[in-house]
Amino acid sequence: MIRDDAGPALLEGAERADIAGVSIELIRQGQGRPLVFLHGMDGLEGSLDLLRRLSRNFEVVAPSHPGFGASELPASFDTVDDIAYLYLDLIETLDLADAIVVGMSFGGWIAAEMLIKSTRGISHAVLGAPLGLRGPDRRRNDITDIFMMPAPAAERLMQVTERPDVNLAAMDTSRLRRTLRNREAVSLFGWSPYLNDPKLRQRLHRIGVPTLVLWGADDALIPPRYGESYASALPDARLHTIDRCGHRIHVDQPEQLAELILQFASTGRTREAKHARLAV
Amino acid sequence: MRVWQFSEQPYTPAWTLPGAMGITIAPRHCDPARAGALLNRYLDEYMLADEVGLEIMVNEHHGTASCMSASCMTTLAILARQTRKARLLALGIPLANRTDPLRVAEEIAMVDAISGGRLEVGLVKGASYEVFMSNKHPTRFMDRFWEAHDLIVEALSNTGENFSWEGQYFHYRNVSVWPRAIQAPHPPIWMTASGPGSAKLHARFGYNCATFLSGAVARSVFQAYRESYEQTHGRLPGEDKLGYLAVVAVAGSREEAFRRAATMKGYFDTSMRIDPQFRSPPGFVPVDETLRMVKAGTNAGPLQMRNGQPLPRDASVEQYMDAGLMFVGTPDDVFAQLRQFYGEVGGFGNLLMMGQAGTLDHAETVDNLTLFAREVLPRLRELSLADCAGETSAGARERIA
Numbered sequence: 001m002i003r004d005d006a007g008p009a010l011l012e013g014a015e016r017a018d019i020a021g022v023s024i025e026l027i028r029q030g031q032g033r034p035l036v037f038l039h040g041m042d043g044l045e046g047s048l049d050l051l052r053r054l055s056r057n058f059e060v061v062a063p064s065h066p067g068f069g070a071s072e073l074p075a076s077f078d079t080v081d082d083i084a085y086l087y088l089d090l091i092e093t094l095d096l097a098d099a100i101v102v103g104m105s106f107g108g109w110i111a112a113e114m115l116i117k118s119t120r121g122i123s124h125a126v127l128g129a130p131l132g133l134r135g136p137d138r139r140r141n142d143i144t145d146i147f148m149m150p151a152p153a154a155e156r157l158m159q160v161t162e163r164p165d166v167n168l169a170a171m172d173t174s175r176l177r178r179t180l181r182n183r184e185a186v187s188l189f190g191w192s193p194y195l196n197d198p199k200l201r202q203r204l205h206r207i208g209v210p211t212l213v214l215w216g217a218d219d220a221l222i223p224p225r226y227g228e229s230y231a232s233a234l235p236d237a238r239l240h241t242i243d244r245c246g247h248r249i250h251v252d253q254p255e256q257l258a259e260l261i262l263q264f265a266s267t268g269r270t271r272e273a274k275h276a277r278l279a280v
Numbered sequence: 281m282r283v284w285q286f287s288e289q290p291y292t293p294a295w296t297l298p299g300a301m302g303i304t305i306a307p308r309h310c311d312p313a314r315a316g317a318l319l320n321r322y323l324d325e326y327m328l329a330d331e332v333g334l335e336i337m338v339n340e341h342h343g344t345a346s347c348m349s350a351s352c353m354t355t356l357a358i359l360a361r362q363t364r365k366a367r368l369l370a371l372g373i374p375l376a377n378r379t380d381p382l383r384v385a386e387e388i389a390m391v392d393a394i395s396g397g398r399l400e401v402g403l404v405k406g407a408s409y410e411v412f413m414s415n416k417h418p419t420r421f422m423d424r425f426w427e428a429h430d431l432i433v434e435a436l437s438n439t440g441e442n443f444s445w446e447g448q449y450f451h452y453r454n455v456s457v458w459p460r461a462i463q464a465p466h467p468p469i470w471m472t473a474s475g476p477g478s479a480k481l482h483a484r485f486g487y488n489c490a491t492f493l494s495g496a497v498a499r500s501v502f503q504a505y506r507e508s509y510e511q512t513h514g515r516l517p518g519e520d521k522l523g524y525l526a527v528v529a530v531a532g533s534r535e536e537a538f539r540r541a542a543t544m545k546g547y548f549d550t551s552m553r554i555d556p557q558f559r560s561p562p563g564f565v566p567v568d569e570t571l572r573m574v575k576a577g578t579n580a581g582p583l584q585m586r587n588g589q590p591l592p593r594d595a596s597v598e599q600y601m602d603a604g605l606m607f608v609g610t611p612d613d614v615f616a617q618l619r620q621f622y623g624e625v626g627g628f629g630n631l632l633m634m635g636q637a638g639t640l641d642h643a644e645t646v647d648n649l650t651l652f653a654r655e656v657l658p659r660l661r662e663l664s665l666a667d668c669a670g671e672t673s674a675g676a677r678e679r680i681a
Binding site for chain 1: 412419574
């Protein structure tokens, strides 16, 4: 059978890369230290403005996650773990060193799942409103259930920046297919347990690289206290809250976000001793 | 033709509440004593169906205010013991919503044994909104369905030794179904189709194929089934392989029948009350199909009236009749309408009859079923395509008028 994942056209400037046998849509732009950018639920196309800013200072490597955009979805993939292992392969395949990993929302969850497994080739991590943690109260979702609301309402929840209602019928076929694939992929990886991995919290202590956790003060999807909980579970993290900013930091405050990443990447490692211990 | 009595077993007192019947109405709106009385009433009506010569069909949608049957097999376990003659059809069991398909096989076997081999089982995809209660992933839903199907069929058919199952989705170290089902290799299996594609697949398996409330679409479903069946099995299928589900209101006078039908129409009004996010959770429908639907526009449903116009969402009884979803009138009227529909779709051997729907009360349901069984059923049993030769839509309509 012909693979139906051949699907949508690549984004402008994107290439196709074979990572561990998976055909991935990849944007590589800019020069400098490598920065692996992991997009959120809005797909790689939602972060193009931020990527342009980051590429002024970094060599940006930004994949569309399996099942998103124009990337293949292998039949065996069904957890964020699968994506995390694939991206550890990506870092090896592209031979990246001293890299900064930046993950937004769903991509922040992927970054966390990568870093608990290995930080090889990675010096810093930036998690922008990352998903992935199970909340403390089993009778309450900390993350608003986007599947229980109409898609336009979920869309409005994501950002403070005004945006016209997404009109699926008016989209050209390629963009519509990307949008539908992105939604389906979020459902595949996040339907249940709802956008979390129950085992993530107990493993976060393994992340030895300096980590910056960012949260929008006006995040309507996940309250900022979730970010506090995330940061406190990490051995070397600080939490920074951004004003006039919702869940999509890359949409609401792209300039400030790029600046924060640049500053953070130039800070030194603070926990060399701990890394050395973990490496043994 | 066999006729199967069917009711969704609704909790109608909650129908005045706003919102999606299946999902958002909270249990605080349920009076359990009232629900229990209603469930017993529907069971009484099923027992009446058995007495008057009708077969029995039950369904499930996860327990909701529009369909309290949380599980087909719970209802059928009771009826297996309390009825004598009727075939008992579960249509159907939404396999991919089940955590444990082996237990589905065990329940099928047990109910078949209690009933003396009268069980028939529909294995179905189910309604999209059920995944909000089962919490099963909408993605790869049919992959799980088919693995569960394979396991259930192998478990039921197994007359030898225990076996193990390490599949993609389900894992068992010891498959051992006790008691075995009486019917060998397993009770008759039904599936449902709303278009020709799935009908072709069901025909290849030789399973019974039912289409629900699909009006003129039934013709293409049955045609696809017949062609695919003949290709696969080298002969045409019997009419007993095909089923059509519709609402039937019959009464001594036309006025009475239409009044009854207006009450039953509440079924359509409430079952359509589903918010868009529950109609299509991401992944439940393949991307390509969703894309086609978005491009075609969401208002163009598949149901059409005879003039080719789409059936409106707030259709009248007459419009539902015109589209072939309701059969309403005196026994003569209803037989004539059914005979016409039967001829138009090329014949089918099972009428899945909503003889109770909406707020139709017990006394009226009893009258509906009794009158139908006495006056219409004997004629339907004799019906064959030969009777319909030369039948035209216009001719039948004239006779009804």
